[in-house]
Amino acid sequence: MHTASNTKSIQYWLLTGAFLILAMVVIGGITRLTGSGLSIVEWNVISGTLPPLSEEAWQKAFWQYQQFPEFQKVNYSMSLAGFKQIFWWEYLHRLLGRVIGIVFLIPFGVFLLQKRLKDWLLKRLLFILFLGMLQGAMGWFMVKSGLVDNPHVSHYRLAAHFCLALALIGTILWTVADLRLKHDQRQHFATSLTRFSYWLLGAVLVQIVLGAFVAGLKAGFYYNTFPLMNHEFFPSVLGEILTWGNFMENGSLMQFVHRWVAMLVLLLFLRFWFMSRSAAISLRTKHTIQVLLLVVLVQVGLGIATLVMQVPVSLGVLHQVVAVVLYSSTLLTVHQLRYTYAPNNQAV
Missing domain, CATH: 1.20.120 (Four Helix Bundle (Hemerythrin (Met), subunit A))
Incomplete structure (x- = not known):
């Protein structure tokens, strides 16, 4: 039986995840309001972890950006220095997404090996994992909507992306609240x-x-x-x-x-x-x-x-x-x- 006393480490882990998702929302908001969200035009889960590390790599990233409507219709006078300014916000947004994945998966594996995740809790955590994966996919699906003729992301996809963040935070907080009670005696x-x-x-x-x-x-x-x-x-x-x-x-x-x-x-x-x-x-x-x-x-x-x-x-x-x-x-x-x-x- 799970009680509040023997699940404190799980509660702290989940609350850390919720805080990081809130930080993701903050950076996402800055990214949107500074017009940075379409600066990275590829979704490379592994190779995209590192930013451009040489002048040649920066030129390549800028050239890729120039092939899409936001540069051609809105930022056509942008220099490489200006591109770097919008690149870093989107890069930080994506990097934090990867960090959140690691922060979830490693402790999840440890708790699973320790056999501390049983019954309803394991199912809830698997659902949180599913929501996290769906959120990442929706983020790229949203960005793709702005890489076509209209250099603006779909407001429908933006709303879906934000609602998935809320679903993640809400499921995490509800789970923590459940853990603070005796789940089978509620x-x-x-x-x-x-x-x-x-x-x-x-x-x-x-x-x-x-x-x-x-x-x-x-x-x-x-x-x-x-x-x-x-x-x-x-x-x-x-x-x-x-x-x-x-x-x-x-x-x-x-x-x-x-x-x-x-x-x-x-x-x-x-x-x-x-x-x-x-x-x-x-x-x-x-x-x-x-x-x-x-x-x-x-x-x-x-x-x-x-x-x-x-x-x-x-x-x-x-x-x-x-x-x-x-x-x-x-x-x-x-x-x-x-x-x-x-x-x-x-x-x-």
Whole structure:
């Protein structure tokens, strides 16, 4: 039987992985906002581990980049020095992905040999491994979408790439939370607050996907005023260009929806907090929900600041990181409500 005391090393290992994936999200955000994501046009898992080490190697990498639309249509005046600047962010992003793979696989093999991974835990870790492999493949699939006629990655693939990162972090945190309990002695409490928390988590995920669409379409640069969009609540331009064919590819619409779904999510969190005040839950869980409300308030403020300041790299990345924190905190709150006891050890 797994208990919190004899799985501490596994918990620390998993939390290290979650932290590294968050670092991956940070570097990925910088890579996207600095226009560095298409600088490496090949996916070489082994040979790509090392960067160009000679002037000849740099010239070759630059020549390869010049064969693709981003250089030909956007960065046609770029020098080798400029190429090196965008290359390093994408290289660091890919290198960290390899590091995460090593950090997962080596301890996984050790724990497996020690026969410490049994039953549900082994299945969960194999699922995490599968998600990690899928995430790497999706990263390259996303990059490939920008190596064709349009030198921009697909916002659908960008959203899928980000959601897989969230799935990895979420599965890891849920597993750690499970390990902190006696897995075979957990009780599931189905309360109105618990059910509401599921809807809350779903709303956060929808808003994150909308944010990824805004980022992929570069729609954050379209309207940089708040609460109105260039003196209009609903941009009149949408009445002229919006069709069923471009509904999900219209940057103006995506920014509009992302803005106001954020307000809806904020209202849902306020309702959740209000419900928790009178709920028969532990003081610890009530404090967790208070922190959750604070995080969503910070995230809304960051979103507005990022918009009106025309998406500076620092704020854009911070907004993305707090989105991960909000998702993770909401997920762990769901776990607390789903499995932990009420103060009198009774379901409410």
